[in-house]
Amino acid sequence: MTMQKGANVPVPARAVRVELGWRTSPGAPDVDASALLLVSGKVRNDADFVFYNQPAHRSGAVRHEGKRAAGGAVTDTLAVDFAQMEPTIDRVVVAASADNGTFGRVAGLYVRIVDPANGSEIARFESADATVETAFILGELYLRQGAWKFRAVGQGYETGLAGLATDFGISVDEPQQTQPPQQTQPPQQTQPSQQLQKAPQSFTHPATPRTPPTPPPAPPAVRPVRLTKVTLTKEAPSVSLSKQGGTSGALRVNLNWEVRKQSKGWGAKLGRAVAAQADLDLDLCALYELTDGSKGVVQALGNAFGSLRQPPYIHLDGDDRTGAFSTGENLTVNLDHKNRLRRVLIFVTIYEGARSFADLHATVTLQPQDGAAVDFSLDECTVPSTVCALALITNDGEDLTVRREARYLVPPRGVSPQRTIDAAYGWGMNWTPGRK
Template sequence: MSKGSNTPVPTAALRVEVGWRSGPGVPDADASALLLVGGKVRSDGDFVFYNQPVHSSGAIRHEGKRNDGGRVTDSLLVDLARVEPAIETVILAASSDGGSFGQVPDLYIEVRDAAQDTVAARFDSSGASVETAFVLGEFYRRQGAWKFRAVGQGYGSGLQGLATDYGITVDEPQRTAPAVAPPPPPMPPAPPMTVAPPVAVPPPPPTAPPAAPVRLTKVTLTKAAPSVSLTKQGGASGQLRVNLNWQVRKQFSGWASKLGRPVAMHDDLDLDLCALYELSDGRKGVVQALGNAFGSLHQPPYIHLDGDDRTGAVSTGENLTVNLDHKNDFRRLLVFVTIYEGARSFADLNATVTLQPQHGAPIDFSLDECTVPSPVCALALITNNGGDLVVQRESRFLVPERGVSPQRTVDYAYGWGMNWTPGRK
């Protein structure tokens, strides 16, 4: 499609991919969507992006990134049939992180039918220079049907400028209050007058507190910058939610552990998010679905595993919650993931890890491409260094020796020193 052109799209579930070619010096980019009425959002809830990944209607969901051979895509799942009738336009945008779009080669947006996996529309954006945000396209209603328009409008003020332009309230640093003018000179006393007795006035009805502004900040850990301090980010209290979601890059990989035949990984893929912990008093243990060791949030080990997910969806996935109000009880915590069944290794699996502190910016990173027959991957190590909680990206695929479990393999690699016995779900 050329800039400004439009085309009909099916009123169905569509996968919107913002893609580009990665390489040295190429900044990261993030896809987002805004649902508009009269050219503006109704509230901050009509903004879907990495910090607010699901719209309340369920019509739009931020799925996350994948890297396939140097081609990076960030995806949104848009179900036009579930878009509320009041919504007239759905803006599809991208923002750069660490540079401008002039440094991002082969930028494009592609709309695919999620069920049929066929291309409904594609726009290749070119000519970018200093822009740090782009409206690449939009869905809009026309005579009861939906169309897609290729837009290609750039912003030099990043995601914040784009969001505020459409009515989003953004969390910004506090500005210094303006100087207060001196009070006027006192007025001469007024002549005495008769005052009527006061009339009781009912108090005004209570007003709802203003909604919290949208936070755009995030931290992405890489090989070059693999760690961050939760304490310095203001996120070392409240609850820390660790989420793992994944996508399968190829259809056939691995073997079904029960059937002994080649199957698609997503047919019976079961990944388990786990955590090894060591408390300040020397106690050690593991939180995992295996053996129903789901942990506890309000008593030792102050870690809880939500459940067991087999879809990898960003809105659910595997979730682990850590009670950071007990940070002084922690010495170290290692989050890792194992393949319980459905595949032999992590090859062809694209996974993203997100750590969301209750107070502070989210921390995310993608797993490196797995090039070894590994059924277990160490994700992140959290250590308490004299009260400073530090998150270290590991993204380390491990290969167990014959007869050694994945859990024991992680233990050996990080020197936890625990005794292990066989377990099952």
């Protein structure tokens, strides 16, 4: 049902998919979905803010699932699981922010609430009166007498996502502005006799040492959220993680897919295809080369899931072959051991369920623990490819760089996708048949 501003409807589902959508057009800004989990109108701390740089709430109740583009339209999705919602949370604000532009240039902006169990639309609100706003509260899920409801809001902000977030208690790490140099007063000239009189006052007699007072314990460090992000394109295909401050901790690689042609009952979803008669099994993989010259692969095939605490310091979190709604396949690189890594090639293969990527569209997000998220979309495949190179991470000893590859390869007859990707990038490994 389409709602008017201020209207509310019951949300009977145990979990919902919150989908923001808009139409693409020349000169229009990109849009990002976010959510704030509130207690009495405010967040408890910065962890209650879910967005592209902080994609999952610690409770698991809200997750930022990522974007899909098809047919001149884009959607950005949040997954909300009421069963995992902490009892103190009484409201989830659904917001949108415009990247390098205003919402007056965004056509067809809407938010809809969908029951993922059956795909039915519970509510829909279309925003049509935006002008100079750079952030919007489109709606909110709120708890009333033990039941969840959705209200259409439509409140705009000219101060962007940072202004919206700070209104609810989020501390934002904004870029520092360069301050003009301040003029200092020249030091006053002091008479030599005064210097001699004051100098002894800065010393304490050795026989009576003074013990400085014990300083109070420092409060725990608060790390504000960072709203910056990086989008890689054909024109700007690489980014320095060192310059973005993302060279330590865990680098999470997420791959989201959708099926564009609804064949055999396939329906669009994030990360995987919902298959009524056939399962589509996609495998996220990584070739690695360490600084000691050792090489290998991290993949589900052969149960080579890797490790974060020992070589290769890369781990695949699992192989989801159920076809159920999920967050896609995820791979993590431990950047605390970046000095042991020479290069890492992230790639994906079709294990079964399709003969080519031609019917699929993918979004790749690399999320450093610190620093800006790096995301990019893969171009539509026009060749019978079953293996695609996604991104190449290289370490030259001074800088850690991510380069967008988006390279579809066609394996020769009888040659595996792994051998094909190896040959294309000169890894030089010996391959044997494997199985899951």
